[in-house]
Amino acid sequence: xxxxxxxxxxxxxxxxxxxxxxxxxxxxxxxxxxxxxxxxxxxxxxxxxxxxxxxxxxxxxxxxxxxxxxxxxxxxxxxxxxxxxxxxxxxxxxxxxxxxxxxxxxxxxxxxxxxxxxxxxxxxxxxxxxxxxxxxxxxxxxxxxxxxxxxxxxxxxxxxxxxxxxxxxxxxxxxxxxxxxxxxxxxxxxxxxxxxxxx
Numbered sequence: 003x004x005x006x007x008x009x010x011x012x013x014x015x016x017x018x019x020x021x022x023x024x025x026x027x028x029x030x031x032x033x034x035x036x037x038x039x040x041x042x043x044x045x046x047x048x049x050x051x052x053x054x055x056x057x058x059x060x061x062x063x064x065x066x067x068x069x070x071x072x073x074x075x076x077x078x079x080x081x082x083x084x085x086x087x088x089x090x091x092x093x094x095x096x097x098x099x100x101x102x103x104x105x106x107x108x109x110x111x112x113x114x115x116x117x118x119x120x121x122x123x124x125x126x127x128x129x130x131x132x133x134x135x136x137x138x139x140x141x142x143x144x145x146x147x148x149x150x151x152x153x154x155x156x157x158x159x160x161x162x163x164x165x166x167x168x169x170x171x172x173x174x175x176x177x178x179x180x181x182x183x184x185x186x187x188x189x190x191x192x193x194x195x196x197x198x199x200x201x
Contacts, residue, residue, distance in 0.1 A: 136148075
């Protein structure tokens with residue numbers, strides 16, 4: 003497990019370096035964008051878009067870039083809070099909202115959706131500390147008995163609302179991805195993620 007943990011830590015380092023390069027590229031485009039805009043309105047619109055892009059690409063070293071991984075035979079994809087690519091455009095981390103990422107939340111022993119292994123990562127202040135594997139193709143599913151999932155759900159809630167993307171359950175995922183033209187009533191006991199899911 004130690005070797006695999008070191009490989010995952012190396013992937014985290016590579017992903018952070020790639021995210022930094024993505025941000026630097028966006029900053030470069032921001033400074034040259036006014037030169038390629040056709041008029042003042044286009045320059046302002048492009049400037050606002052690029053400023054938001056730069057903000058979105060900011061890295062918080064206390065927050066992990068990915069919280070899970072899906073393995074489909076020889077292919078594997080890390081799932082995280084934002085999309086990160088290498089210099090060739092190959093994904094290092096898939097955004098949790100991507101279509102493929104849905105399998106992280108929905109795959110089960112009953113319906114593995116071609117997922118062989120689902121891995122959850124444990125972090126402390128942005129440092130990768132552990133992982134748990136669920137071998138769905140072998141009938142192994144931890145569900146809510148996952149120590150990593152339980153620790154993340156029970157992590158103290160202080161300050162502003164925190165994101166729940168690492169702990170979304172299949173029923174919550176259905177609600178999160180529902181069409182905007184549907185009216186939905188979300189019910190549940192206190193602390194079950196109703197507000198987070200609704201937002």
